[in-house]
Amino acid sequence: MVTVQKLLRLGSDLQVDSARRDTEILLCHCLDKPRVWLYTWPEKEVSQDCANAFKQLLVQRRKGIPVAYLTGQREFWSLPLAVSDATLIPRPETETLVEWALELALPNAASVLDLGTGSGAIALALASERPQWHLTALDVSEEALQVARGNAVRTKMTSVHFVQSDWYQAVLGQRFNALLGNPPYVDADDPHLGLGDVRFEPRSALVSSNRGLEDLGRLVIGAPDQLVDGGWLLLEHGFEQAKTVRAMLHDAGFSHVTTRLDMSGRQRVTGGCWHAD
Ligand SMILES: C[S@@+](CC[C@H](N)C(=O)[O-])C[C@H]1O[C@@H](n2cnc3c(N)ncnc32)[C@H](O)[C@@H]1O
Numbered sequence: 478m479v480t481v482q483k484l485l486r487l488g489s490d491l492q493v494d495s496a497r498r499d500t501e502i503l504l505c506h507c508l509d510k511p512r513v514w515l516y517t518w519p520e521k522e523v524s525q526d527c528a529n530a531f532k533q534l535l536v537q538r539r540k541g542i543p544v545a546y547l548t549g550q551r552e553f554w555s556l557p558l559a560v561s562d563a564t565l566i567p568r569p570e571t572e573t574l575v576e577w578a579l580e581l582a583l584p585n586a587a588s589v590l591d592l593g594t595g596s597g598a599i600a601l602a603l604a605s606e607r608p609q610w611h612l613t614a615l616d617v618s619e620e621a622l623q624v625a626r627g628n629a630v631r632t633k634m635t636s637v638h639f640v641q642s643d644w645y646q647a648v649l650g651q652r653f654n655a656l657l658g659n660p661p662y663v664d665a666d667d668p669h670l671g672l673g674d675v676r677f678e679p680r681s682a683l684v685s686s687n688r689g690l691e692d693l694g695r696l697v698i699g700a701p702d703q704l705v706d707g708g709w710l711l712l713e714h715g716f717e718q719a720k721t722v723r724a725m726l727h728d729a730g731f732s733h734v735t736t737r738l739d740m741s742g743r744q745r746v747t748g749g750c751w752h753a754d
Contacts, residue, residue: 480520481504481515487500488500488535534547541677553571558628558632564596570740570741572740574745577748583610588610588653592644593615593692595659595682597637599657599659615644656708660692661684662685662713693714708751710748710749714745716744719745722736735747
């Protein structure tokens with residue numbers, strides 16, 4: 478038998494800044510305990526099966542596989558969301574988009590569309606805050622939608638309507654009070670694609686042609702036909718793309734075009750309002 482404390486020491490060779498944190502999360506996953514339990518019971522003996530499972534996870538973490546894929550879960554907006562290698566791992570930066578959406582002066586029963594929902598992060602966060610909104614969440618990936626639907630059931634946000642669609646294709650003719658999206662926006666040649674967790678995430682969730690701007694451009698161009706008068710489009714993008722996305726929105730006829738910063742102070746979400754005249 479081996480103790481909690483001894484097992485935690487096994488992760489000290491992980492070559493990442495978050496070595497201790499990752500080790501604790503992986504051990505908690507095997508023990509099915511919260512992290513505080515590790516500090517309360519460092520001398521507690523751990524079963525052989527659990528110790529073996531933990532050692533296997535450390536082997537995979539040493540190969541670079543993201544902790545969220547190893548545990549199958551990542552928290553977003555305090556919701557425990559399942560993730561798989563078919564979904565992006567939700568990022569804290571995306572909470573900037575959620576916060577902005579919650580500040581919009583929308584009708585009580587607003588209809589809101591999440592474009593490229595992945596694990597369902599944005600739609601489910603909004604559903605948890607605005608249960609009276611009519612939320613639709615689309616993605617081109619059926620595998621991602623399966624994960625998102627499972628998350629809706631697990632978090633009891635079953636009113637969200639999920640639909641498979643190539644951007645606006647399946648919702649043409651419908652109009653929304655707000656369109657929100659975190660589309661793929663990374664240039665295929667971006668060296669960051671070869672670093673850290675990103676290496677294991679689906680390329681289709683990350684990479685867009687035309688220097689990362691193709692999908693952002695498609696969403697902007699199509700937005701006026703999908704918005705009610707006075708509706709809003711909010712898009713997450715790379716921090717170096719803010720100026721270009723603002724120009725796209727101006728060119729498409731949006732007003733009140735602004736960019737918001739993420740918690741690292743980087744220009745991350747750009748939005749504007751659509752008036753039909
Ligand atoms: C950056 S991920 C965002 C996932 C999630 N919204 C989040 O913030 O964690 C982009 C998502 O867009 C989806 N996507 C890519 N191309 C698409 C398309 N043509 N139509 C619809 N969804 C698409 C991907 O499958 C992926 O789930």
